[in-house]
Amino acid sequence: xxxxxxxxxxxxxxxxxxxxxxxxxxxxxxxxxxxxxxxxxxxxxxxxxxxxxxxxxxxxxxxxxxxxxxxxxxxxxxxxxxxxxxxxxxxxxxxxxxxxxxxxxxxxxxxxxxxxxxxxxxxxxxxxxxxxxxxxxxxxxxxxxxxxxxxxxxxxxxxxxxxxxxxxxxxxxxxxxxxxxxxxxxxxxxxxxxxxxxxxxxxxxxxxxxxxxxxxxxxxxxxxxxxxxxxxxxxxxxxxxxxxxxx
Amino acid sequence: xxxxxxxxxxxxxxxxxxxxxxxxxxxxxxxxxxxxxxxxxxxxxxxxxxxxxxxxxxxxxxxxxxxxxxxxxxxxxxxxxxxxxxxxxxxxxxxxxxxxxxxxxxxxxxxxxxxxxxxxxxxxxxxxxxxxxxxxxxxxxxxxxxxxxxxxxxxxxxxxxxxxxxxxxxxxxxxxxxxxxxxxxxxxxxxxxxxxxxxxxxxxxxxxxxxxxxxxxxxxxxxxxxxxxxxxxxxxxxxxxxxxxxxxxxxxxxxxxxxxxxxxxxxxxxxxxxxxxxxxxxxxxxxxxxxxxxxxxxxxxxxxxx
Numbered sequence: 275x276x277x278x279x280x281x282x283x284x285x286x287x288x289x290x291x292x293x294x295x296x297x298x299x300x301x302x303x304x305x306x307x308x309x310x311x312x313x314x315x316x317x318x319x320x321x322x323x324x325x326x327x328x329x330x331x332x333x334x335x336x337x338x339x340x341x342x343x344x345x346x347x348x349x350x351x352x353x354x355x356x357x358x359x360x361x362x363x364x365x366x367x368x369x370x371x372x373x374x375x376x377x378x379x380x381x382x383x384x385x386x387x388x389x390x391x392x393x394x395x396x397x398x399x400x401x402x403x404x405x406x407x408x409x410x411x412x413x414x415x416x417x418x419x420x421x422x423x424x425x426x427x428x429x430x431x432x433x434x435x436x437x438x439x440x441x442x443x444x445x446x447x448x449x450x451x452x453x454x455x456x457x458x459x460x461x462x463x464x465x466x467x468x469x470x471x472x473x474x475x476x477x478x479x480x481x482x483x484x485x486x487x488x489x490x491x492x493x494x495x496x497x498x499x500x501x502x503x504x505x506x507x508x509x510x511x512x513x514x515x516x517x518x519x520x521x
Numbered sequence: 522x523x524x525x526x527x528x529x530x531x532x533x534x535x536x537x538x539x540x541x542x543x544x545x546x547x548x549x550x551x552x553x554x555x556x557x558x559x560x561x562x563x564x565x566x567x568x569x570x571x572x573x574x575x576x577x578x579x580x581x582x583x584x585x586x587x588x589x590x591x592x593x594x595x596x597x598x599x600x601x602x603x604x605x606x607x608x609x610x611x612x613x614x615x616x617x618x619x620x621x622x623x624x625x626x627x628x629x630x631x632x633x634x635x636x637x638x639x640x641x642x643x644x645x646x647x648x649x650x651x652x653x654x655x656x657x658x659x660x661x662x663x664x665x666x667x668x669x670x671x672x673x674x675x676x677x678x679x680x681x682x683x684x685x686x687x688x689x690x691x692x693x694x695x696x697x698x699x700x701x702x703x704x705x706x707x708x709x710x711x712x713x714x715x716x717x718x719x720x721x722x723x724x725x726x727x728x729x730x731x732x733x734x735x736x737x738x739x740x741x742x743x744x745x746x747x748x749x750x751x752x753x754x755x756x757x758x759x760x761x762x763x764x765x766x767x768x769x770x771x772x773x774x775x776x777x778x779x780x781x782x783x784x785x786x787x788x789x790x791x792x793x794x795x796x797x798x799x800x801x802x803x804x805x806x807x808x809x810x811x812x813x814x815x816x817x818x819x820x821x822x823x824x825x826x827x
Contacts, residue, residue, distance in 0.1 A: 315689055316659065316685075316686060361685075414562070415560065415561050443561065444559075444728065444823065445819050446820055452775065453758075470687055470691075471714075472688050476777040477775065495778075507777070512688065512692070
């Protein structure tokens with residue numbers, strides 16, 4: 275669960291593409307063990323910010339540290355300490371589960387012995403013995419995202435970035451996925467997640483809502499709901515995004 | 522239902538060992554706004570590709586406006602508008618070039634039919650010289666819909682138009698569809714978002730290549746015979762763990778701020794459940810009986826089938 279330790283620190287982050295300002299002075303912190311919901315309309319600048327936080331792109335200006343590491347000078351170390359999973363890029367369909375794990379764990383520099391042990395632990399925990407040797411494409415669609423999450427965290431990163439991890443997933447699997455998120459956060463992992471399902475926004479410790487490159491709200495779901503005097507996060511989101519458009 | 526716009530009989534399609542569509546039969550009336558609701562892998566795209574004559578079924582048959590999807594595919598193509606899930610616009614053409622392209626391949630002109638899409642097109646007209654690839658998500662969607670409508674189709678197939686789209690843009694898209702309905706066009710739309718079911722006249726809930734049920738959204742809610750108790754509290758995951766240990770509970774699932782709980786027996790009341798939770802020293806919580814929404818019904822239907 276969330277602690278007081280700031281694991282992501284962002285101060286005045288700006289990212290420009292030519293004259294277009296994709297991230298306009300973002301300032302926020304994320305605490306260790308927190309489930310942080312990073313919400314916003316399409317084109318609000320979420321993906322740009324996530325790419326910077328993951329060390330895949332440099333900011334135009336501003337300060338960012340991830341787990342105490344500087345985003346300008348220590349990108350390679352940052353990459354080792356984070357996990358990443360999205361709806362579009364998760365597991366390789368034409369590899370088995372075991373091969374996917376070996377590939378990802380290998381990329382993260384785990385030893386053969388570590389890979390063997392963690393694969394066995396995962397197979398035991400999720401009771402995957404029957405499917406361990408099957409190609410990912412042969413598995414029911416619901417399994418893939420849950421397995422992708424396990425694989426993305428196989429190197430036990432301090433922070434995991436989940437970019438629309440439940441998009442197109444069936445209602446039962448979507449909920450099981452959030453139970454997995456809660457378990458990981460319970461173990462102290464920081465979860466940074468984006469979603470278009472507003473019921474899932476309710477499950478986050480805190481959420482930020484971005485529009486047109488800026489963060490317009492950042493608080494716990496309960497506080498946001500009470501501040502905007504609405505019933506749920508769906509209405510908070512509508513209120514913020516529509517009001518901005520009206521300006 | 523007066524006349525049918527779409528009829529399928531025992532439609533099936535396999536890809537290797539995967540049954541993408543498994544014996545699907547239904548009828549859609551003219552002028553209906555009909556939703557196919559289901560997750561990835563339910564068979565929605567395969568069904569749309571068969572109905573738009575882009576894919577041959579392995580078994581069964583389908584007609585669109587009375588035309589057979591296999592032997593009369595030319596006629597169907599002329600009267601259908603299709604917005605596929607992924608690709609539908611040429612990113613290196615401008616807004617107006619895309620529109621002109623789609624008008625031309627259907628043997629018409631933009632000026633002849635622009636009145637059909639005026640409402641939509643006026644919103645993207647200020648950007649008519651801009652390349653489609655440079656448009657925002659919402660703008661691309663509006664242009665794609667304009668392009669699907671420019672040849673005056675009588676039936677429109679929209680394959681997951683709102684997937685990956687934010688909650689505000691999704692609502693706006695459905696408002697656009699509602700305005701389109703005044704033109705008497707039949708609309709088939711697929712979506713993984715259960716909350717969009719309520720926007721349709723009728724919906725089919727799909728999972729793993731099968732249709733689990735077809736009805737009006739209201740009808741589907743009424744088919745759900747079980748009592749649902751909503752549990753609210755500060756620590757929802759804590760409450761969920763407690764509820765998992767109760768043998769008298771069949772299922773409990775998170776729905777935003779509340780847990781939706783069904784009992785093994787219908788006799789389980791909100792008061793019973795409150796008493797049980799108090800016994801376990803659950804921290805401040807509230808239990809009330811509620812009416813199901815479509816997602817409850819979907820979960821119940823999938824769980825029952827498994």
